[in-house]
Amino acid sequence: MLALRTSIVGKLGAQHMYLISSGNFGKKIGSAKAALRASAATALTCVGLLSATSSVSLADESGTSFWLPGSFGSLAAAPGTPGWAVASIYYHTSVKAGADVAASREIQIGRFNPSLNVNLNASLKADADLAIIIPSYVFATPVFGGQLAVQMGTIVGTSNANVAGTLSATLPPFSLLRTDNISDSVTGFGDLYPQASLKWNYGVNNFMTYVTGDIPVGNYNSASLANVGLGHGAIDAGGGYTYLNPAKGHEFSAVAGFTYNFMNPTTNYQSGVDFHLDWGASQFLSKQFFVGLVGYAYDQVSADSGSGDKVGAFESRVFAVGPQLGYIFPFAGKQGFLGLKSYFEFDAKNRPEGWNTWLTFAISEAPPTPSAPSPRLVHK
Numbered sequence: 001m002l003a004l005r006t007s008i009v010g011k012l013g014a015q016h017m018y019l020i021s022s023g024n025f026g027k028k029i030g031s032a033k034a035a036l037r038a039s040a041a042t043a044l045t046c047v048g049l050l051s052a053t054s055s056v057s058l059a060d061e062s063g064t065s066f067w068l069p070g071s072f073g074s075l076a077a078a079p080g081t082p083g084w085a086v087a088s089i090y091y092h093t094s095v096k097a098g099a100d101v102a103a104s105r106e107i108q109i110g111r112f113n114p115s116l117n118v119n120l121n122a123s124l125k126a127d128a129d130l131a132i133i134i135p136s137y138v139f140a141t142p143v144f145g146g147q148l149a150v151q152m153g154t155i156v157g158t159s160n161a162n163v164a165g166t167l168s169a170t171l172p173p174f175s176l177l178r179t180d181n182i183s184d185s186v187t188g189f190g191d192l193y194p195q196a197s198l199k200w201n202y203g204v205n206n207f208m209t210y211v212t213g214d215i216p217v218g219n220y221n222s223a224s225l226a227n228v229g230l231g232h233g234a235i236d237a238g239g240g241y242t243y244l245n246p247a248k249g250h251e252f253s254a255v256a257g258f259t260y261n262f263m264n265p266t267t268n269y270q271s272g273v274d275f276h277l278d279w280g281a282s283q284f285l286s287k288q289f290f291v292g293l294v295g296y297a298y299d300q301v302s303a304d305s306g307s308g309d310k311v312g313a314f315e316s317r318v319f320a321v322g323p324q325l326g327y328i329f330p331f332a333g334k335q336g337f338l339g340l341k342s343y344f345e346f347d348a349k350n351r352p353e354g355w356n357t358w359l360t361f362a363i364s365e366a367p368p369t370p371s372a373p374s375p376r377l378v379h380k
Contacts (some may be wrong), residue, residue, distance in 0.1 A: 095354030130157030249284030
């Protein structure tokens, strides 16, 4: 299931940031800080909001994972503006893989018996076009001294996969030579992805912790190369940090976490524990516009298991880096955010490798307008 997970993990990125006065980063830092945090939080609440699953590229079973690398990004740990927010994300990914991943896919859908002495010269290509919707709510009342936010994400879209190549196998005294070109395409709804987070602010330093998971209710067929659902449940938790300096417009964020995958009841396959690290760095060029870099590292830290595991440990990893930009603007009395980021993957192992792009539009509560200072009384 080459999962395309767009986890609405609530960090879209720069949604509330038109708080830094353009060309005047060094003035009114106090009010700018508050505004920037609020807007950043909402922006992020929509920029990093992603965590869905679409069968198109990842790790673990058949090279697919619950976690969608890149779900978190800039401003991930910055608190947001209390109230409702909604993010809509267009996600496109295009990946390919060699014989190892292609073979695991063919075994998964029952195309050949892994007990045979097999030589497979094949490749896998997959792509997906998904729409992700993520409503969220930020509470005004502090919880453990931090800001509590909850959200629920899901996806709808199309996933395509193709395996092409030549397979030669022997089971003495017989031998087999077969050329395969298998394609599958699916359009439908993905799983549900709930998430809760707590965030704390200490000046330019921001911290967060989160927990999210997969409720496997989406379109899934274990005999298909392409899926929009994952086929099994998962739980993921971690923490993050954001450095945000409104005076200079500097920002850096990093979020790390671990995923525990439950058994796939259809295939009796249990993927191992996964580690992921998402990061983003940005520079505000004005009170509304920022540019920067994003990246991620993904590594499976324990082997797959279960009676349905016919390919062994199949531990996977991948790294990526790419550009990002964002624009914050007033929208019908709310705050709007428009963001674009892309990742280009490298050094993949036991999973497809390629590129992906995220286009985000989010609406959240506008940050409070800083109150004007009281007039100074002059006594004579």
